[in-house]
Amino acid sequence: MPLRIVRNDITTMRVDAIVNAANESLLGGGGVDGAIHRAAGPELLAECRGLGGCKTGRAKITKGYRLPAKYVIHAVGPVWQGGSHGERELLAGAYRASLELALEHGCQTVAFPLISAGAYGYPKDRALKTAVDVIGDFLLAHDMTVYLVIFDRAAFSIGEKLFADIAAYIDDRYVEQHTSPREEEYRRAAAFAAAPMAMPAGLDEALDRLDESFSQMLLRKIDEKGMTDAQCYKKANIDRKLFSKIRSDVHYRPSKPTAMAFAVALELPLAEARELLEKAGFAFSHASRFDIIVEYFIAHQNYDIFQINEALFAFDQSLLGG
Ligand code: AR6
Numbered sequence: 319m320p321l322r323i324v325r326n327d328i329t330t331m332r333v334d335a336i337v338n339a340a341n342e343s344l345l346g347g348g349g350v351d352g353a354i355h356r357a358a359g360p361e362l363l364a365e366c367r368g369l370g371g372c373k374t375g376r377a378k379i380t381k382g383y384r385l386p387a388k389y390v391i392h393a394v395g396p397v398w399q400g401g402s403h404g405e406r407e408l409l410a411g412a413y414r415a416s417l418e419l420a421l422e423h424g425c426q427t428v429a430f431p432l433i434s435a436g437a438y439g440y441p442k443d444r445a446l447k448t449a450v451d452v453i454g455d456f457l458l459a460h461d462m463t464v465y466l467v468i469f470d471r472a473a474f475s476i477g478e479k480l481f482a483d484i485a486a487y488i489d490d491r492y493v494e495q496h497t498s499p500r501e502e503e504y505r506r507a508a509a510f511a512a513a514p515m516a517m518p519a520g521l522d523e524a525l526d527r528l529d530e531s532f533s534q535m536l537l538r539k540i541d542e543k544g545m546t547d548a549q550c551y552k553k554a555n556i557d558r559k560l561f562s563k564i565r566s567d568v569h570y571r572p573s574k575p576t577a578m579a580f581a582v583a584l585e586l587p588l589a590e591a592r593e594l595l596e597k598a599g600f601a602f603s604h605a606s607r608f609d610i611i612v613e614y615f616i617a618h619q620n621y622d623i624f625q626i627n628e629a630l631f632a633f634d635q636s637l638l639g640g
Contacts, residue, residue, distance in 0.1 A: 320457045320555055320639075321450070321464050321624065323631050326429075328467045329357035334425035335389040336382070337416045339433045342371050344378065344392050349436045350469070354390060358383040362390065375411030379419045389423060391416045395434030398441065406448055409434055413452040421460060429465040450624040458552055532577065532597035533568050539584050539594070554583035555623050555639030574600045578612045579639040585621045588613070608635040 328336050328350060338354045341347050344366045346355045355362055365380045369392075372378045377393040393416045396408035412433055420428045432449060434440035446466075453464050530538070540550045551561040556579055564570045572580075577598040581591035595601060602613045611633060615626045627637040 320462065320552070320557065321453055321466065321627070323466045323468060323627065323637065326465075326467050327353070327469070328429050328431050329353050329385060331429045331465065331467065332386045333427035333429045333463075333465065334387065335379070335391050335420050335423070335428045336385065336387040337377075337391045337393050337428065337430045337433070339431050339436065339438075340372065340392040340394050342374060342394055344369050344372050344394075347437075350431045354385070358385045358390065366392070375408035375415070377412060377415040377419055379423060387429070389420075389425065391419050391428075393433055395438055395440065398434065398439035401444075405434075405440065406444075409440065409445065409448050410452045413449060414456070417453070417456045417460075417462075417464075420462065425462065427463045427465070429467050431467050431469065446628065450628060454624040457555075458549075461558065463557075530597070531568050531570075532572060532594070533564050533570050535594055535597050536564065536580055536584075539586070539590075543584055545584075550580070550583050553623065554579040555627070555637075556580070556583075572598050574598070575608075575636060575638050579623065581616065582612070582621050582623050582626060582638065585619075586616070587619075588616050591616050607633055611635065612638065 336354065339350050341351070346352065346363055346366070361383045362380060369378050369380070372392060372394050374394045374396050377391050379389055379391050382388050382390050393412040395412045396403070396405045398405055413430070416430070417428070430449060430453070432442060432445050435442045435445040446468075449466055453466065456462075457464065540547060543550075545553075547561065547565070548558075551558060554576075556576060560576070564572060574595070577595050577600055578591075581594050584594075586594060592602065602609045604610060608630065611629050612626060615621070615629070620626075623638055627639075630637050
């Protein structure tokens with residue numbers, strides 16, 4: 319999956335490059351910077367001394383020395399001064415410059431900390447949003463796996479409005495589920511009424527009447543939307559190998575998060591999203607927070623997979639795609 323939000327100590331990550339939240343001197347400091355220098359050893363500082371510092375909003379690259387990562391990209395984020403001093407652009411610049419350096423050095427996997435969100439005081443939810451926006455844009459045009467490493471989950475929250483809305487939606491659905499046994503009766507009656515009137519004469523005949531498969535429906539919808547395959551799987555945050563598997567195996571059964579990710583990437587209205595899920599043998603369940611969150615976004619026609627993943631993450635759910 320091209321963008322993953324994970325909890326980890328970035329110095330332990332086996333990726334091509336880890337990104338350091340450095341300061342303009344590039345000569346080390348506290349926080350993640352201190353941890354990276356400690357883990358990489360004194361050779362890292364020696365190389366940094368030769369770089370002549372780095373401007374805010376930019377980045378420079380060194381080797382990783384004793385780290386499992388091959389490179390360290392030293393990015394300098396802005397100090398938060400209330401938000402009206404170009405902080406967002408500078409932070410976005412630091413992410414973009416790092417991604418460009420990673421690309422130039424042939425990196426396929428890169429891990430970022432939440433730049434500026436510690437000592438530099440950038441509000442974590444905004445820092446996360448900027449990171450996700452910039453990385454998301456970049457991944458639409460490039461094949462790379464990017465990890466956003468969140469160290470401190472307790473302090474993590476998404477935009478308050480979004481959070482409150484989803485919480486309300488979840489509560490409503492749970493209440494509905496638990497206080498309305500008649501609804502279940504109604505659902506069963508409706509399912510009974512919709513049952514096929516005549517049984518097929520034989521099993522062979524029934525099998526001959528196999529419906530369009532998930533893979534067939536997916537490829538058809540991609541064409542109908544005028545998308546290319548790559549546009550679709552990138553938007554779904556699904557890697558190319560998995561997509562080729564689905565493409566070449568007409569009976570491929572994707573996981574539920576994968577099927578949902580495609581429904582989001584295709585911007586399907588809720589009824590069509592349900593239909594696509596059904597092809598893979600799934601349904602939105604109101605007994606699952608994961609399903610309710612994804613359904614909420616689709617019902618509100620918000621198809622931003624990175625925002626959906628932020629919300630899933632905030633509610634401790636696994637993420638869409640991959
Ligand atoms: N792995 C992943 N994330 C971490 C780790 C770790 N090992 N340690 C901390 N974080 P900060 P900044 C998170 O303060 O705000 C330094 O002194 C942390 O929870 O490291 O950009 C530099 O030299 C936070 O979310 O960086 C600069 O002077 C995020 O990393 C200044 O701090 C960034 O916190 C830069 O401040």
